[in-house]
Amino acid sequence: MSEDLPASDSLPDALTAHRECFAAHLSSVRGMSPHTVRAYRGDVTALLQYLVDAGCDDLAALDLALLRGWLGTQHRKGHRRSTLARRVAAVRAFTAWATRAGVLDNDPGWRLVAPRPQRALPAVLHPQQAAAALDAAQRGAAEEDPIALRDHAVTELLYATGIRVAELCGLDLGDIDTQRRLVRVLGKGAKERAVPYGLPAQRAVLRWLERGRPALAQPHSAAALFLGARGGRVDQRIIRTVVHDIVAAVRDAPDMGPHGLRHSAATHLLEGGADLRAVQELLGHATLATTQLYTHVTVERLKAIHDRSHPRS
Numbered sequence: 001m002s003e004d005l006p007a008s009d010s011l012p013d014a015l016t017a018h019r020e021c022f023a024a025h026l027s028s029v030r031g032m033s034p035h036t037v038r039a040y041r042g043d044v045t046a047l048l049q050y051l052v053d054a055g056c057d058d059l060a061a062l063d064l065a066l067l068r069g070w071l072g073t074q075h076r077k078g079h080r081r082s083t084l085a086r087r088v089a090a091v092r093a094f095t096a097w098a099t100r101a102g103v104l105d106n107d108p109g110w111r112l113v114a115p116r117p118q119r120a121l122p123a124v125l126h127p128q129q130a131a132a133a134l135d136a137a138q139r140g141a142a143e144e145d146p147i148a149l150r151d152h153a154v155t156e157l158l159y160a161t162g163i164r165v166a167e168l169c170g171l172d173l174g175d176i177d178t179q180r181r182l183v184r185v186l187g188k189g190a191k192e193r194a195v196p197y198g199l200p201a202q203r204a205v206l207r208w209l210e211r212g213r214p215a216l217a218q219p220h221s222a223a224a225l226f227l228g229a230r231g232g233r234v235d236q237r238i239i240r241t242v243v244h245d246i247v248a249a250v251r252d253a254p255d256m257g258p259h260g261l262r263h264s265a266a267t268h269l270l271e272g273g274a275d276l277r278a279v280q281e282l283l284g285h286a287t288l289a290t291t292q293l294y295t296h297v298t299v300e301r302l303k304a305i306h307d308r309s310h311p312r313s
Helices: 013-028 034-053 064-076 081-100 127-140 146-161 165-169 199-216 236-248 258-271 276-283 288-309
Strands: 182-186 192-196
Touching (some): 013 034, 013 081, 034 064, 034 081, 064 081, 127 258, 146 182, 146 236, 165 236, 165 258, 192 276, 236 258, 258 276, 258 288, 276 288
16 A cells, blocks of 8 residues: 555544445455555545545535545556556445445445556566476476475465465365365455366476375364465465565566466467467456566567568568
């Protein structure tokens, strides 16, 4: 959350109550992640503080002109388009909720237009770089060190499935079917999907389950699939460091973490001829437009290959 967001205790009690009810709605009804709820809550806090600074302490005073004024102040502070777009999404969700709850007579947020974010193409590994990274992780696990076995299994599974790091860290033992090579993932919005994985990931996961996990497991480990050094469920920050270090050892590879492996997996699937909608299902994207970003990566790579190799490029 940005440093310029105001402290929540400066709001009148009535506005604070509305904000907390909205946050509870996001969590319990819409099933948003704690990170998203925290971000939306901060954005709404900024809006409500702007309302108070304008001399109003009643949510009924919220109208389109005030929303546009607030958005203008956010723009003048130099925030990126992607940040402004998220804040508009948070405010529109808030005003829609307030209207349904009877707090507002009309919804002023539906006419608030967000600036179109500039979507940068994600950095991805070339297939040879991905193979080199996974080979390095496998060599690190050769001596059967439990942590190295875990790191190898984690890296293979992230690249094989394209799942998010939060989804990986949330996996339990019962979520992986080693007979059919499927992993059951609970994604954004509490939506469940089954994702297949290949033989290299299967071998790495089985080695972890047979030789790595038992060495780290403690009574408090419960059913977590991947464990930290002290036996608890592995933390996302640990996995980010693991992936970053493994990829950094590959020559000319871009700096990336687990999400970079997700981007790479999607791009390589499409380059291999996978159907766009199938990739959407595997990644757990809500809309096809999100998955289409990876087609641009593929096109850019094809252009580069053409420029290097075609005699009349």
